[in-house]
Amino acid sequence: MLPAALFAKLRAHVGEASERAIPLSEWVDGLRREVSPQLDAARKLQGLAAQRPACVLVVDDDRFQCKLLERLLADFDCRLQFAHSGAEAFAALARERPELILMDVQLPDADGVAITRQLKANPALAGIPVIMITGHSERNILQASLAAGAVDFVVKPFERERMHAKLAKFLHGRGRG
Template sequence: MNHDARILVASDIIADAGLVRKLLSEEFENVAVSTEPDRSVQDFERCKPQVLILAFDTLEKAERYYLGLYRLSTLIHALPHRTLILCNKDDVRRVYALCKKEHFDDYILFWPMTHDTPRLPMAVIHALRQMTDAGADGPTVRELAVQARRIAELESQLARYATTGGLHVELANRSLQQAGQEIGAALEGFSRKLSGGELRDVVEIKDHSGFQREIERLKMDEIGKRFEAAAEAVEPLTLWIDSIEEEFAPQVAAVRELQTLAAQVRPVVLVVDDDEFQHKLLGRILAELELELIIATSGTEALGALRRRRPDLVLMDVNLPDIDGIETTRRLKSVGQLAAVPVIMITGRSEKNVVVESLKAGAADFVVKPVDRDVLLSKVRSFLGIA
C-alpha cells in the first residue's frame, strides 16, 4: 500500500466521490474527498494532493472546478501535482484534446463504470511516478543548453588570448633588443668621451686600445649575454602560446559538440495574452529565433502551464480576462523553481503605477504595445543569451 501518497477526489456528488475513494483504498492509504463547492479551495490547500482526481459527471463541471482553484487558491500554482479527469464516452475527444494541450495530465473513460476498475489506481501510480521523476534533483536539459551556449565562445576566446599573448611576447623581444642597442650605444658614447679626453678631469686613460677592448668585452660578455638569457627565458612562453591550439584541441572539439547539441534544444517562451492577433504577431516576430512558444490565454491557463513546463522566458500581457498579468507574475515568482524565470511585461499602458506594481511583482522588463520588432527581439535575445 502507498502510505505517503496524497490523493484528493473532487466531485459534486458525494456517492461518486465515495465510490472512487473506495476503488483506491486498497492501493492508497491517504485518499481525501472534496464535495462541497464552498470548501474546494480549503480542501485542496489542506490536503496538498500529489494527484487530484476530478470525478465529476460532466466535463464542464470538472473544468469549472479546476479553473476555480486556479483563480482562488494561492497555493495550487506552487504545488506540484498531477490531474486525472474521469470522463464519459461522449467527452473523450474533448478531454483528449485538453490533455494534449496539457490542461489536464490524463483521463480515464469511467462513466458509466466499466469492468476495467484497475485502470484507475494504475493511472494514479503512473501519475505518482511522473511526480517522482519530475521532482528529481539536477539541472534540466534546457538549463544545460543555456550553459552550453555561454561557453560556446571558448574557442574564439582562446584564439584571441593566444594572439594577444603572441603580440605581448613579440613586444617584449623588441623591447629587449632595443634596450640592448640603447645600452650598447650609451657605452660607445661613454667610451668616445673618455677616449677624446672630455672627462680627463675625472678619469685618465693610459691604454686607449685596452680600454676599448674592455668596453667591447663588457658589451659582449656581461651585457649581451644577459640580454640573450632574457630572450631565451621568453622563448618557452612563445612555444607555449604557439601550442595552445594543439593542447586545447580535445576541449575545443568537446565545446563544438556541446554547442551542436545545445542548438538542438530550443529555448521555451511562454506567451500569456488573450488576443489571438498578438499570438500571431509575436509568433512572426520571434520566428527567426527558432524558439518553442507556449501560448496561454489567461492567467489561470498560464499558471497551469507553468506547473507542467518551466519556460526560459515569459512574455506577460498586463490585461488578462481573469487574473491580471501583475498578479500572475506575483504568483509565478512565489514558486521557488520559477523565481529565476525572467518575465517581460507587454502592455498598452505605460502609467507609472503599472510599471511600479509590475516591478514589485518581479517583472524584469517591459515592452509597450504596439510592439516594436527590434526592441522585442533585442530584449528576448538578451534574456535568453542568444547572440
C-alpha cells in the same frame, strides 16, 4: 644541519604521510573511473539542451497580439507556447518550464502583475524572467510590474527589433535569430 634524531623523526613522518597518500590517490583515481560515465552523459545532455530552441511562454488573451508576436519572432530561434489566461499559464508551467515569460498585464481571469507576483513567490518558478507586455504605458503599471518581479516591460504595439533584443538579453545568447 639537523640533529640525527630530528632527521629520523621527520623521515618517519614523511614516510608515513607518503603511505597514506598512496591509498588516497588510488581512491581518487577509482572515483574518477566510476563517475566518468555519468559526467560524460551529463556533458552530452548539457550540449543537447544548448541546441534545443529556448521555450518562451506568451500569456496574452488577445489572439491577434499572439499571432503578431508569432510573426515577429518567426526568425528568432525560439519555441513559443501560448496561454490566454492565468489558469492556462499555470497549466502550461506545470507541463514545461520555459526560459522566459511574456506576460500581458490584463488577462480575463487575473491581473498579470498578480500572476507575476505568484510566480516569483514560488521557488521552482522564481528564476524564470518575466517581461510584461501591455498596451498601457502608465508609470504606476510599470512600477507595479517591476515591484512584482518583472525584469522588463514592453508597450504594444510590438517592434520586431526591440522584441528580438529583449529576448536575446534574457535568453543569455540562446535563440538568437
